[in-house]
Structures are given as C-alpha cells and as structure tokens.
Amino acid sequence: MAVEGTMVAKMRNMGESCCAANRVFVHTSVAEEFASRLAARMAALTVGPGTEPGTDVGPLIDVAGRSKAHDLVRDAVKRGATVLTGGELPEGPGCFYPPTVLAGIAPDSAIIDTEIFGPVAAIRTFETEDEAVAAANDTEFGLAAYLFTQNLDRSLRVAERLESGMIGINTVLVSNPAAPFGGVKQSGLGCEGGRVGIDEFLEYKYLAVPVGA
Template identity: 50%
Template sequence: LTVGNGVEDGVNVGPMVEAKARDSVEAFVEDAVSRGAKVVVGGKRVEGPGYFFEPTLLTDVPRDARAVTEEIFGPVAPVVTFRDEDEAVELANATEYGLASYVFTENISRGLRIGDRIEFGLMGLNVGVISNAAAPFGGVKQSGLGREGGAEGIHEYTTTQYIGVENPWAQVSNPGTGTPA
C-alpha cells in the first residue's frame, strides 16, 4: 500500500486527521507489541509533514490488547486466532464497542449466521468497504446510537406522534338502555 497525499494517483492510504489521532494509533501498536504481538509489516509513523502512519499488520495479538478491545480508527489490522465459530462470535462481542465488523468466509450461510449473532451496527460479508449512502450507517453499544443514511437515517430527523381519536363509526349505546344514542 502506498502512503501519501490522498489526492495523488496511486496513493492508497492518506494521513490521519491530526497528530493526536496518529499518536493514538501508535499507542495501540505499542500496547499490543508490549503484550507480545508481532509486527508483520508497518508499525511506525511516517516521518515528514502530515500525520501519516504505516499500514500495520499485527499477529499473535493477545485478547486484552487495546487493539482488540477498543476502536482503532487507523490503518492497523490486529489478527487474533480462534478455534471455532462460537469462540469467534464470543471474541467479537467481548468489546464494549460495535460500529463495524467484517466476516470473510467461503460459506455464505455461515457468514449470515454470524451476522445474526454479532453485536455491530454494520457488517461486511466478504467485502472490505461497507459504506453506502443508501444504507443506514451507525453503531451499537459505545459506538453510537441511531443511524445516518438510508431511510433509517431520515427517521433521526423526524418526530413520530400518535393521536388517538374516538372512532366515529362505533355504535354507542345509551347507558342502561341498550339503545343507540
């Protein structure tokens, strides 16, 4: 992946929005490595102007590392292994966050089944880019309330009101007489 100015041809990864964001991503990587994770590629800030961080792949990431339990919002992919589907779902749901998730599998039925079980606002099934203006976007748990985009997003800008009215076609009888009013 090529890191650089996002408006230039051939660039895949642009800068972080500010120094604080880049420093946060760097802290996630340092925390994982201090707990035993291995950096396969990347892992460092890019020196020079701008707030760039190398796309980073981490393996052997312990389950208590911040890169597993918190939202990174940067070019870091922590890899955690699991024995079976139940353990994968348990691991995914163990975080207090829930914006986006991704499932890659040759078995679409398995992917859909996992989608029903994980607690995230968005899930990409065999796809890495899941944002779409026509689809609702938003998280669950500590990753937000409500949605933007799609019909669901419009509901965020409306107020639903119910007004109960007496049924004008109902037959009403005079109390005690049984005759229509």
C-alpha cells in the first residue's frame, strides 16, 4: 500500500503539484525492499507526449523546470545518493524527465528542503519515530504530509506532531471540497474549502452593548 500510495503522491501531474510528495521517509527495516519496489514501478512508466496512447508521464512545464529537477538529482548524487532508476536527461526535443528514485539522500542535499516539482522520489531512512518526525518537520514548507502505518495510535500521535496543514493517513487523497485546504509555515496563510474556507470570505462585525447601564 505504501508503494502505491507513494506513486500517487509523487507522480500526480508528473510531480508538478503543490501536494506532491518531495521526501520519502522509510524505516530502515523495510527501506531496501521499499526502494526496490518503488524503483521497479517508476521504471515501468512510459515517458512521452500525453497525446500518444500508452503514455504515463508527460513533459515538465518548461526547460527551467526540467533543469531544476536534474540539478537537484545531480546534487544529491554528488553528496552520496544512489540512483535506482532514471536520473539522466533524455535525448531529443521536449522537456521530458524520466521517473527517478534516489536512495541514501544526505541531510545536506538541496533536494531535502527544495520543492522538486518533478518526477523524482528522494528516499531517506530513519530508525525511530522521533527521528522521522524531526526530519519531516525540518523544512520551511508545510502544506501536505502522508503517513502510512498499521498502528492507529501511532498514526494519530505522529499526525499531531507533524507541522503540516493537511495529513493523509494511509491515503494520499487529501483534497476534499468539504474539508479545509491549506498549509502552515511558508505554505500559506488561511484555507479554502469547507466551513473554515468560507470564513476567509466573511467580515465579522463586533457589537458591544453595555448590560445594566
């Protein structure tokens, strides 16, 4: 479930989504298997024009967007990351970039605190819950986070500690017209959607009336 969820969270609109997952934290006990399965799924995707039948991954928005994604990959590799699939600029016209999986991301890699906006999954490992939460919160952004676990108590406990406006627990589909959509930190102020979102469009008038005057 976590691999398929990561695929959806990462590859929505080729990763060019405000809610796309940037960093993927995986416990060391399952990291190798997870990375292998994710790389296999990503490598099986077909890159090409969206107008052609069978295409899974279309082009990025422009040359600058593709260059940004590739620069982040190259920086991560320079600092010790391993490319499990992708990571190379394709030949030919267009702003295409292959689905890429990186493992062994160093904490000082630029990809750690930069919005990728491309089909690149950066995997980091953790040993303890505290370590995972601290690493997840170590960013100026806080729009959406996704948490996969079989332990309900842990899911609620970790969700309370994550600095994010929206959190999907065992799901990556957090957008809902009936629910507030918004983030914290540098991911914006206020929300849209739901009753909370309606409040953003209202003006409140306060009337003070003395009692017993």
